[in-house]
Amino acid sequence: MLDAAEAAGLYLHAMCREGTCGVCHAHVSEGRYTHGPIAEGALIDAQSGGVLLCRCRPQSDLLIALPYPLADIHRQPIQPRGATIVELASAGSDAVVLKLAVTPDAKLGQAADFVPGQYMEVGIPGTTIRRAYSMANLPNWDGQIEFLIRLKPGGAFSSWLAKQARVGDKVELRGPFGRFVLDESSTRPRCFIGGGCGFAPVLSMLRHLAEFQDMQSSTLIFGVDREDELFATDVVKELQAALPMLRVTVAVWHPQGAWHGFVGTAAEAFAKLLDQGGEQPDVYVCGPPKLLDSVQSVAAAHGIPPSQIFTEHLGAA
């Protein structure tokens, strides 16, 4: 489907093109198609016509509903831009902070221009491999971009970061992309849930709210498997100081030592929050598909409508 759309001058949202990242998901409401294999855990509802467009081969004309408006469809290939690694440091036991400086460009300028919550695609130099990473910092004129990246054993980008990448290396960026952004018109309380490196876009949103000294009540639930995976705890403290209405729960699923905070998953911490009653929040959740599934089930069980739930999933693998 992606090839057919591109032949017609429509560059639909996609990244890995191999059924892993989930970026190209859509719904087919009419027509016949076959569907190739997808990664275990990929979130598509095949029963109701859910497809990954990169795995979908049409057998007739298809009527497809995309999860983004027509204006978000690019009409020409997206031009990459250059950036240089300016910092690469560990963050917890299995994650890194990667900071880039965008290369000034006569047409595109130098600014790191994005909306908190969005992501960019980053290429491994000398290859065609690209991966999506959400910005953890704020948009800025200096062209600074900060990612929080969990190193997956055996993963292509993870292995490059762990073994080869060095400060000064040049990389290629595409973006920004994504519709996981704040509904700033809402007056409801907000609940932010970040699982592992799903914390990155949530951090960008909270930094944005802190910049404007937002006074709406909000809760941050930061979930990790083990306490040695925790990172950015100093940043969370700074956010709490800047946002007096922010409550923070750090949920550790399998603590290894004497952990005095919440024991359980981020979804369980969310259920506990909702059990306390109060106005139903807007929910912003980013993490692996299982976390999104659990949070959506908890929200549904507490009567929160889907329109109040904003999700970004970090791929199936």
Ligand SMILES: Cc1cc2nc3c(=O)[nH]c(=O)nc-3n(C[C@H](O)[C@H](O)[C@H](O)COP(=O)(O)OP(=O)(O)OC[C@H]3O[C@@H](n4cnc5c(N)ncnc54)[C@H](O)[C@@H]3O)c2cc1C
């Ligand atoms: C919109 C979006 C935003 C994202 N934001 C972030 C973010 O902010 N931070 C972050 O850390 N991640 C983020 N991700 C996830 C990120 O894009 C990558 O998927 C992730 O970093 C893994 O990439 P990789 O190249 O290291 O691993 P991959 O090479 O993609 O492999 C993933 C896993 O599969 C395993 N694997 C690979 N090939 C095989 C095989 N043939 N057989 C069996 N197993 C295999 C690997 O061992 C690894 O564990 C985001 C994803 C999306 C879609």
Ligand code: FES
């Ligand atoms: S582009 Fe289809 S799943 Fe990644």
